[in-house]
Amino acid sequence: GAVVSQHPSRVICKSGTSVKIECRSLDFQATTMFWYRQFPKQSLMLMATSNEGSKATYEQGVEKDKFLINHASLTLSTLTVTSAHPEDSSFYICSAMGAMNTEAFFGQGTRLTVV
Amino acid sequence: GDSVTQMEGPVTLSEEAFLTINCTYTATGYPSLFWYVQYPGEGLQLLLKATKADDKGSNKGFEATYRKETTSFHLEKGSVQVSDSAVYFCALSNDMRFGAGTRLTVKP
Numbered sequence: 001g002a003v004v005s006q007h008p009s010r011v012i013c014k015s016g017t018s019v020k021i022e023c024r025s026l027d028f029q030a031t032t033m034f035w036y037r038q039f040p041k042q043s044l045m046l047m048a049t050s051n052e053g054s055k056a057t058y059e060q061g062v063e064k065d066k067f068l069i070n071h072a073s074l075t076l077s078t079l080t081v082t083s084a085h086p087e088d089s090s091f092y093i094c095s096a097m098g099a100m101n102t103e104a105f106f107g108q109g110t111r112l113t114v115v
Numbered sequence: 116g117d118s119v120t121q122m123e124g125p126v127t128l129s130e131e132a133f134l135t136i137n138c139t140y141t142a143t144g145y146p147s148l149f150w151y152v153q154y155p156g157e158g159l160q161l162l163l164k165a166t167k168a169d170d171k172g173s174n175k176g177f178e179a180t181y182r183k184e185t186t187s188f189h190l191e192k193g194s195v196q197v198s199d200s201a202v203y204f205c206a207l208s209n210d211m212r213f214g215a216g217t218r219l220t221v222k223p
Contacts, residue, residue, distance in 0.1 A: 034211050036213075043216060044204060046210070049210065049211070093159065095159070095211065097211070102147055103147070103149070103208075104206075104208075104211050106151070106160070108157065
């Protein structure tokens with residue numbers, strides 16, 4: 001299957017700082033990328049959907065000014081957690097889907113800890 | 116809107132037991148249906164998929180049939196192993212929203 005690389009895998013940051021997470025499709029063009037937040041006890045919440053060159057569509061309750069998503073190219077999307085707080089600590093996962101839209105491929109996730 | 120309802124569990128089975136994890140969906144059009152698996156400490160991997168009604172996806176002994184008449188995509192395995200312990204997610208291709216996930220623990 002296709003490969004999606006997510007970086008970093010782990011990051012620790014101080015409260016009030018911003019953190020950028022990258023999601024790259026390595027061997028296909030990702031027309032659509034999805035960002036998720038995984039809470040304890042495995043629930044996987046869709047945060048936003050982004051199409052290349054367009055503004056992301058955020059799910060209800062997700063603050064778009066806090067979780068900035070950029071999908072400037074067909075191989076890269078970024079999620080920036082701005083002014084991070086301890087409650088933002090979580091596991092963030094991206095996935096990417098190509099133009100044929102038959103399957104999404106997932107990154108390995110980023111464990112964010114805000115101290 | 117589109118949605119997925121998944122049996123939440125947790126599910127605990129003995130090795131070689133039969134497994135069923137229920138998944139039903141509500142969708143417009145004809146989405147593809149997926150089962151993803153997340154092993155401890157890892158990201159999600161596609162386990163199997165079905166792209167149209169009556170298709171059966173299968174992989175690693177797991178099977179699921181896309182049943183339009185019952186809007187279901189139940190995951191089954193005839194004989195589970197300890198290595199199958201993981202969290203299983205059902206999903207629709209329309210918007211890639213996931214069910215709540217089902218944690219499976221298989222004991223020796």
